Amino acid sequence: MSPSFAPLPASVDLPAVEQEILERWDKRDVFRRSLEQTAQGEPWIFYEGPPTANGTPGTHHVEARAFKDLFPRFKTMRGYHVPRRAGWDCHGLPVELAVEKELGFTSKGDIERYGIAEFNAACRESALRNVSAFAAMTERMGYWVDLDEAYMTMAPRYVESVWWSLKTIFDKGLLVEDHRVTPYCPRDETPLSDHEVAQGYEDDVDPSVYVRFPLTDGPWAGASMLVWTTTPWTLPSNTAVAVERSVVYVRVHHDGEDLVLAEDLVGTVLGEQSTVEARLTGADLIGSHYTRPFDLLAADRFGDAFRIVHGDHVTTDAGTGLVHMAPAFGAEDHLVAKNEGLEMVNPIGSNGHFLADVPLVGGMFFKAADPTLIEDLIARGVMFRAESYEHSYPHCWRCHTPLIYYALPSWFIRTTAIREKLLAENEGTNWYPPHIKHGRYGAWLENNVDWALSRKRYWGTPLPIWRNDADPSEVVVVGSLAELGQHAGQDLTELDPHRPYVDDITFPAPSGTGTMRRVPDVIDVWYDSGAMPFAQWGAPHHHEADFEQAYPAQYICEAIDQTRGWFYSLMAVGTLVFDRSSYENVVCLGLLLDEHGRKMSKHLGNILDPFELFSTHGADAVRWLMLAQGSPWVDRRVGHETLREIVRKVLLTYWNTASFLVTYANAAGWSPSADAPEPTHVMDRWALGELQGCVSEVTAALDDFDSSRAGRAIVAFIDDLSNWYVRRSRRRFWDGDPAALATLHRCVETVSRLMAPFTPFATDYLWTLLQGEGGSGLPEGTPDSVHLAPWPSISDLPDDDGGLRSAMDLVRRVVELGRSTRAASGVRTRQPLSRAVVSAPGFASLDAELLAEIAEELNVARVETAGSELVQLDVKPNYRALGKRFGKQTPTVADAVKASTDAPVDGVLTVTVDGAPVELSGDEIVISETPREGWAVRSEGGLSVGLDTELTDELREAGLLRDVLRFVQDARKRLGFEVSDRIELWWTAGRADTAAAIRNGADTLATECLAVSISEGEGPAELSAQPSEDLGLTIRARVA
């Protein structure tokens, strides 16, 4: 008969096991079957946020992917249907830049010369190349997601869906053309994305100037506003001065002139010696006119300008509270200008130089004009003060040229029009951690600005807008290639909807005159990913029903840097197109740091290669770190040391417990059966109670998306199981006790299912092995993978055995204290003692079985309740209870309790407080014991354990026998015997007491070390002699 279980050595190569499991999943098609099996289940929809395929995967990608895998696996085991489709973000500047680097390009000119078709082909190739690296990482880490049907944002169907959605938005009147102030590199002549700007800040020394703006009318005509700016080059474009309505402004007399500025800033700007002559609020000043600092540009270009307006962005944190406005060069200025109907006057060309016809600074690079302008202001007496200061200013991250904020025509989605709707959708969204909802994300939504969609680039979804070259106001937005074909009068359904091919499609204007040509922009790559709920299906042109069924998602998960990225674009696109957000629950992860707490970056060279981590420690260990180590919401450190600890502490403890079970189950010929008897042994009942607690804790935690709480519960259980249940139950396993084997089997089997979503490899290996795979075989109807098994349910387990878990806690605390007592008394545990006495609340109610556990663990013959010979009663105050009753008097009462020398009578203690007797009872006092002298006693937290350390001859001999036994067991191990081998044993002893102990305890010795014979004498000479100097003993042994 084959053993029930395949052999399971304690030592294991986890990465090798993972390879085996990967092959098995592939061969058995487990992922697909897990979806089929749940096909009738309630859908639980997950959306994969597409990683940008612009480089090789890093360890931080493993983090998000571990979470993307965990909850779908969990929900699948609970019977939900969780379709999972991979996706790849293929477009965008990151891809373009990677290709430019490969090709050695430095500017858009290089690309145009190379050819857009060729360049985009290279981008496509680059994206595909990196996709395969991501796919390999995805598979290796055990992230189950359908890679074969992955959506790609560059696929024609995907692009067509995006077009359709943009047309929908256009039809709602929310897609409009406008000017936008963007960060712009004047050397490369391109606008930059926010992401690029963020990595290009450099420290600069810039001017800091206070300029007089004399008021010509209004309440304070004649006085000069003090206006502060750090960009003198924008002063020729000055259009207005912004104030904040509610801020108090003052007119002060200073050095013979009248100046105007915010009251809060008088001290900072002018010092103490100035007299305030009048006060007004910003609202009173709005509408006043002033003389502008330069008239290098014709005044009529500005229209109704040079007046005071309101600006939300004005603060009194810095400057003067009077803000110079140059709408062509500042996003906020631009916004205010739009509301105020101010013109945008821009004297700077696209190359960053002042236009040649501008007096004084014509032809100068914008920043280089600062000194000239400052000099002129000083010469004309307009300058109040000129200083310089150091601050960080954005530079082009490629050529280090200072950026200019520059207004360019661009297409916008008017998200501000649906701001309230977005806020409402956010209210209905569950964020993990919750603070993101109204913090980082919500606060940002509140300040939503229109979505600048255009990119003056090449590799992206082309903006599907065709415009009449004869009449720019006539535009057609196209929702599909078929639609475009209809306009153009040809079949374009097979056209590649990318540049330059779509650029070539023109058609006569519907109005009759002119030709419709595509607006050359491509769109922001974030829009692509935000459109994935429908675009992954090609909906509505294809799979409309599939899309409907899978919208919105119940679950998405990314790292926190996606707050304004995908989390926003997904919610915004959904709300724009379908009037509702695309997701209900969103898990937002912290970032990964290296072992020293620094952010991982290629620049620092502290990137960890995920494949290397997988082959060194195993994907299970890396996943466990991501999912359960520390708080996923908070930044965390990743390093080899942590991973080694996880392997040892979590995975190997789990593995070895299973290995132990298999060893003894096979030795006993035991196999699991459905009709196992009800557990009766106290250890079994306890273990199953703990298991039940673990199942309910892990389930609740995962329902709440709290993987680390679930992980802690699992680790605690595994530790209890291995280091208490197994440790205390070893003898029953040696004896092949079916109840113990059944209990342990159940615990390991169940915890395997709980862990399966975390560590899918080791759990699958062990779970199927414990079902009989490789041994007696899987029973009919048993899934051939843990991932096809149902989630454990509490109702499958026996009821928590009333109070047993807390009773066992007490037992373990008593044992702990007993060991401590042993250590303090210097009597080692192997030496049996006659009795231990215990004093502890609740100890009296422990039943005999539990007392036996204590006795055995402490190696004493009896455990007794301590009387007054061991301890004296002590009364301590319980502050929590006293505080409720006595409030401010609490310390006084507490002192009275501590000072009390009386013992409580029937649990009631009477103390005198302020001359009056006060009765304390119940939980107001804590009765504890302190040990008396003369015993080996230790006390802690109200518990005391004492040991009777008197040694009789009998006890001494028993101790000696244990030493002999220990020595024989050691020898068995040295000689390489199997744990179940029966042996023949010969011995000679030079010490009389050792000899006596062996002679008197031969039966015990034989049973304990599985000896079929114990003979006094040298034994066969060919066997190696095993001597012990301490015991004066030499033995020989062989397998019987």
Added chain:
RNA sequence: GGGCCCAUAGCUCAGUUGGUUAGAGCGCGUCGCUGAUAACGACGAGGUCGAUGGUUCAAAUCCAUCUGGGCCCA
């Protein structure tokens, strides 16, 4: 400059609604235990719970300010 988050032992992290001796693991030292374990147990060294102020009978916990770190944004 703004918003948000974080700060507990050398390291990684727990710490429920505020309750008086702040815990665990790793690492280190000593001792012990071992018939699964790369284990396990006891003891020890190691903490002004980032700082200051406040609320309270009572603060690691609540509030304010500050410092340091991080992310996002200007």
